[in-house]
Amino acid sequence: MSNVRLSVVVAGVIVSLALSGCAAVVGPAHLSKAVPSSTPAIDRFAVPDLGAKPAPAAPLTDAEAETARLAEADRQWADLVALHPSAVRPTVDLIAYGTGTPLFAASVQCMKQAGYHAALSQEGNGWESSGPTVESGDIPEDQATAYAVASYVCSVQHSGRPEPPYTQDELRYVYRYLDEYLVPCWTHYGFTVRTSPPGLDAFLASHGAWFPQRSGSGSIGETEIDTACPARSPLREP
Template sequence: MLPAVALALLALAGCTFVGPVELKPESEPYTIKDGAVLAALGEVPEGEPMTPEREADFIARFQNYRWSIVTQSYPDAVRPTVTVADTTGAGVSACVSDGLQSSEQVALADYVCFAQNPPVPTSMLSSAQAGYLYDYWTGFVVPCYAEHGFEISADPPVRERFVAEWPFQNWAPTLANRGGEDAVAALAELEQFCPGVPDELS
């Protein structure tokens, strides 16, 4: 199952609205029901339990991800030492939003807050499942979006990098809110043709 933090991170990547979406008649859609992509992908790989080792790895990578946000604006910043206080993610509501990092001091405080309160998921895709999702996104979702008039704004990373960095891969063919309310409505309807996540992983 996709953890909440992964779903939130998916918003970092989006698609560009390039015109009206002309959905095909129901009798001839480009949809998951065609089965060709899923047949080629085979069965969804088995998941892995969220062991203490996987949890510790997630925390370390989450903190590295949050620190990368700081260094994008302040490359010479000195990384503070942080002790994890809570792993439920409940404390992140008190953190400053990314859009308000108006100074290095604020950015550092923001990092400390997030690093102390990593939202550790109760489950997370295994490496094999992340690879399956990559193949599904690049082999089905991206061309399905194109079929219905949408262009992905960023090319996907190489598969190995995507799997290694999941869920902090910073790329997904998400249905972003671009082009106003009409586009949002069209995207919601488009989801029936191009479901972003296979049922087996949702």
């Protein structure tokens, strides 16, 4: 029986940085928060002065949040059936909104109850599951659909509360963060940036659709670069 390689699963499946014109589910767990780096201070890349953080949009009402949550569940399912056309969509209710490590821990417990190996990521900002063959990270092909559905169920049952999309002022701040900090930070550590930034007007018109991509290897590893150069801007962080 052939096996298919599984990729890391992150709780909340975690959409864009609330950049689009639609409300986004909280919790880009694959993106590091803007926290102090463990990289030696002598080699730190300084964050430039980006100006004051703009005020966020008003929180979504409960009804708006529910509409956004259901839309995100629909998007997740569409992505799933594109890879697993035989999948049958289950009825899934939200158990509770959550944030941070408790949210991810709930997803881990959900996957374990479904019979799969799962654990919090080392940084505690997401979760990983490798399927039933934990030693190799492989899962038998005939179980891949069942595994994908279980992942979907857990991400919908345990979700971050949707946030409103970024305002124009917030998008301007994000653009400065990406263009003036993140891209130079990556190149500082020797990585190649594969995408050039659009002009600010184009970025605003696309509701922040651009995000830089890096490639190659640098002076520090992948885990370290995500800590040294947080990909998520500090907007809406406590």
